[in-house]
Amino acid sequence: MHMLGQSFNRFEAKRYSEQVAQMIQSKIIKDEIKIGSRLPTERQLADDLKVSRSVLREALRLLEASGYIDVKKGPKGGIFVNNVFHKPISVLWKNLADNGHITIDHIFDVRMQFEPYVMMEATKNATEKDIQRLRDLYVDVDAHFDDPVYLKNRNFEFHVILAGISGNPILSTFTKALLEILAEAAHNFLDLPFEQELSRIHREIIELMAQRKLTAVKKMFKHDILFLKNTLKKTVERDETHKQSKGGER
Amino acid sequence: MHMLGQSFNRFEAKRYSEQVAQMIQSKIIKDEIKIGSRLPTERQLADDLKVSRSVLREALRLLEASGYIDVKKGPKGGIFVNNVFHKPISVLWKNLADNGHITIDHIFDVRMQFEPYVMMEATKNATEKDIQRLRDLYVDVDAHFDDPVYLKNRNFEFHVILAGISGNPILSTFTKALLEILAEAAHNFLDLPFEQELSRIHREIIELMAQRKLTAVKKMFKHDILFLKNTLKKTVERDETHKQSKGGER
DNA sequence: AGAAGATATTGGTCAGACCTATATATATTA
DNA sequence: TAATATATATAGGTCTGACCAATATCTTCT
Structure with a gap:
């Protein structure tokens, strides 16, 4: 790789893979690469950027770990750009939870602490368009009211969109x-x-948002989170107790 | 790679690189690999795990991005394990800040929202040993009171230790x-x-913690963060104004 | 003793081969 | 005709082995 257009970050990054990752990241952020679009194949990209496929792949791992891209195999597969703020920080985070180092309580302590704030900010900043976007999210929900996966995805997305409306990328x-x-x-x-x-709670929250009823929103939202917490704790605890009967030791 | 000891995460991860990364991560978390220790060389490790060096290296990129390891060149170089919670989430995050997508305000909005909570939890949970650890942090500070780098490191570490005392990995x-x-x-x-x-504020906070003065601690802590914010904003804004005279366009 | 240079170690990069999952088209069969 | 095999092409996944480059340490020369 001779030079990647310009230098980055004041002082050039060490590895080519990091430079490549940062360059692609920049283009995504600057909207020079559209979200949802498919990048060239690994071989093509490596060639374009004048780096070996190994370097390109290490860069892809970085971007993937940070949620900037998804990679799929086969024809119609490839490297897909996705919304940065719609993706996990890292695959390795999940492993943390799985190792028992992070408990349900840890998670909800944090959520209770700062998601109501997100909610407040979102309510203050929400435009008519934002509200509409939230309503649209649940517009087809009645037709799928027996489909738990459909509902789950909507309910998940609700929180993500809310965070987006808050206007703070962090x-x-x-x-x-x-x-x-x-x-x-x-x-x-x-x-x-x-x-x-x-779903019911979320739709109620959306309408309260539309009316800018800050206090009511906050109260409802805390209710939402606590409801989630309690339900999950019960289930997980029941799971844990039954665990012994399952063979897998790991 | 034939099999990495066991399977992980209920359903096996796709790529070998992810499996390798998760395996090493698990060992680090379970303390089977000591923090600070040096792993075998890339060639050796790849050989041990029965994967190619390419796969091993992609795994290393993941671990590195998540802060589990540091990699240095040359003899006396190699792959070093470090404290997970003492490392940045990803190199790519820095780039975000650098691109202006994350502002000082964004950062402090979040800090103000949840660091006081961290402070509270830490104060409640702190053992005598924890307090001593904090005091030790500043014990040599008078001897280095003219050394901004020394002070900066201590002041940084203060917040990290505090978060550790809170007991919540997240x-x-x-x-x-x-x-x-x-x-x-x-x-x-x-x-x-x-x-x-x-430094002065931090040492004051430590003593208030020792006396379990929750309200005072919280107040002092908010003062700490706001002081930081205001100082930084002034400096950064001044920087921004002078920016035009600098040639580098990037 | 000190400076200059040789050497060994370890990560970084490269090129090219082959493996594997999968979408689509084609052929086969009920 | 419609359902089901089967072939094929695409694009990522893995492997090998070579060579480059930074850096700590030892050696040699001044």
Whole structure:
């Protein structure tokens, strides 16, 4: 690799892989590469950037770990750009939860601490368009009211969009990270009545937001989180107790 | 690679590189690999794990991005394990701050929101040993009271230790991430009187903690953060104004 | 003793081969 | 005709082995 256009970050990064990752990241951030688009193949990209495929791949691992891209195999596969703030901080985070170093309580202590703030900021900043976006999220929900996966995805997305409306990229990322960790810690818990109730609460929150009822929103939102917490704790604890009967030791 | 001991995460991860990364990560977390120790060379490790060096290196990039390891060149170089919660989330985060997508305000909005909570939890949970650890941090500070770098490191470490005492790994990681981003956004601002004042505040906080004066601690801590914010904002804004005279366009 | 240079160690990069999952088209069969 | 095999091409995943480059340490020369 001779030179990647310019130098980055004041002093040039050490490895080519880091430079490549930062360059692609910059282009994504600056919207020079559209979200959802597919980058050239590994071989092509490596060639374009004048680096070996190994270097390119190490760069991809970085971008992937930070959630900038998804990589899929096969034809119609490739390297896809996705919304930065819609992706987990790192695959390795999940492992933390799985190792028992992060508990449900840890997660909810943090959520209770700063998601209501996210909620407040979002309510203050929300434009009519934002509110509409939230409503749209649940517009087809009645048609899928028996589909737990559909509901779960909506309910997840709700929090992500909210963080986005807050206008603070850090909040977006943290929120997303927390939800990802939570999903892992809760062993991807899925329950229809539970998701239905969450949808109901969320839609109620949206309308309160539309009316800018700050206090009510905050109260409802805390209710939302606590409801989630209690349900999950019960399930997970029940799981833990039954664990002994399962063979897998790891 | 035939099999890495066991399978991970319920369903096996896709790539070997991810499996390797998770395996090494697990060993670090379980303390089977000591912090500070040096892993075998890339060639040796790849050989041990029955994977190619390429796969091993992609795994290293993941671990590095998540702060689990440091990699240095040359003899006496190699792969070093470091404290997970003492390292930045990712090199790419820094780039975000550098691109102006994350501002000082974003960072401090978040810090103000949840670091006081960290402070509270730490004060509640702190053992005598914890307090002593904090005092030790500043024990040699008088001898280095003219050394801004020394002070800066202590003041940084203070917040990290505090998050550790809180007992919530998520808070630790977020705190560290915020501080790393901040350092980048503030262009590694360094000023002697400023660091001296921070040291003073921190030592005061430690003594208030020792006496479990919750309210006083919280108040002092907020003061600490706001002082930091205001100082930084002034400096950074001044920097921004002078920017035009600098040639580098990037 | 001190400076200059040789050497060994370890990560960094490269090139090219082959493996594997998967979407799509084609052929086969009920 | 419609459902189901089977072939094929695409794009990532893995492997090998070579060579480059930074750096700590030892050696040699002044």
